[in-house]
Amino acid sequence: MKPQPNHRQQEILTALHKAGGSARIHTIAQTLDVSEETVRRNIKHLTTIGAVEKLHGGARIVGNAEETSFQQRLSENPEAKIRIAHKVAEMIPNGSSLFLDIGSTTAYIADALRDHQNLLVVTNSIAVAYKLATRNNNRVFMAGGELRSHDGGAFGMDAMNFADNFQTDFAVLSAAGINAANGFMLFDLEEAKFSRLIMSKSATRIIAADARKFNRVAPVTIGNPDLVDYLVCDALPPKDITQACESWTTEITLAN
Amino acid sequence: MKPQPNHRQQEILTALHKAGGSARIHTIAQTLDVSEETVRRNIKHLTTIGAVEKLHGGARIVGNAEETSFQQRLSENPEAKIRIAHKVAEMIPNGSSLFLDIGSTTAYIADALRDHQNLLVVTNSIAVAYKLATRNNNRVFMAGGELRSHDGGAFGMDAMNFADNFQTDFAVLSAAGINAANGFMLFDLEEAKFSRLIMSKSATRIIAADARKFNRVAPVTIGNPDLVDYLVCDALPPKDITQACESWTTEITLAN
DNA sequence: TAATAAATGTTGCTTTATGTTGTTTTTTGA
């Protein structure tokens, strides 16, 4: 049997696309009004050319970034991060300029910004850039360099010099830990340096963090917590952090 | 000479367009109230022009690369691009260093390289970088700058200077048009400049292009075709291009 | 209007795709 390009395969691809990247054999068969065997046979062909990936009971498009949501589902505490992301997106008007740093929460924020228009986004995160470039007349500036293999971020002097070119309305950051004594903390010095820089180059600073970050320990401080204008989180922090935020004039915004 | 005959082909094109880019012969025949043979014959003509692609049971519009968006271009002729992508991936061993430029075909090549290990990838395409960073111990170097909104590519002096830092085993490029007289062509001068640069900085040069590119017109030449070592495509080019490739010592590799 | 060229329709035949049936494998739920 020599497989050939076939219109049925085209139909299956579009069906998968409409279904958001993956669907069940049964569903596809019903949609196209053919037998499930036909769907399986054609999916088999699409598999051999690498267009789709076969799952038991269904299939999924390979590539085209639809799987990002799948990767994200694996991350921790996604519901909270999604709520936070939408809250942050509400705070950012169309046409704004903003820094978006790297982090699992900021990746969700990029998703939440997908319907915004005319944004000017400066980022060192490949995921953020990928999600917002080629959309809605946004202008996206990506810091170049070697991308860290664990998170796809660009760091170092080149990234700093790149970011130094900009002055934006918002800086949107994540934090790995928050406590009353030290403020906002990260695990990585490079990240912290970048965070400090973009805070100094923006009018409004927003830190997004889910409740698990409260009183979690991280080694590097992001810098003077007085600079942070908003802390967006999914639950009220413990009393000591709430009081500290008051002293920093940091407004706590609850995502619901 | 023949004012009416074209009309049928025009009707078929509009029918395809209304159907979302692809349709079955049977459906088109019913829509236009003609025999299926007539539809096949006209589609055959449209195929030789390069306007549509024939599938068993149907046909699909081949859009003009200049006018369609990057996302749309990704979905054009995906089987051919995927086949080509896998062929190119076969040519690249684990641990190689390579330039990957921007283009819908190279986006598929990035997908096809998803199981490769320890690659060093230099690119100016956000899609390529996103797909290969954070995978299999790859090192990915992304050229920074403003990302073009229609394809997510970084261009200009900064991208050029960035690429200039590297010397790689492979350069993998796309072409928008190929003809015997001018060699490999692109629509955009910036792209062509970048292509020339990375060709000059790599040991083996591979151009990936599907059959629709043969004898398609594009304004800017990529440079001296003698430099190109491999042309990977999904069908044999017309005789004149085949001969030209011989004179350029460019090996034609067929993806099947 | 007749002659010619082009396009379309028709028919018989070959190739390819699909549906069906029965069997094996994988998942699910207790």
Added chain:
DNA sequence: TCAAAAAACAACATAAAGCAACATTTATTA
């Protein structure tokens, strides 16, 4: 862990699509 259910697979018969040669219609030109 097992049994029932769902899904996948294999093999065959049938249906659909493609192809080529010829007949017919439609358009073009002298």
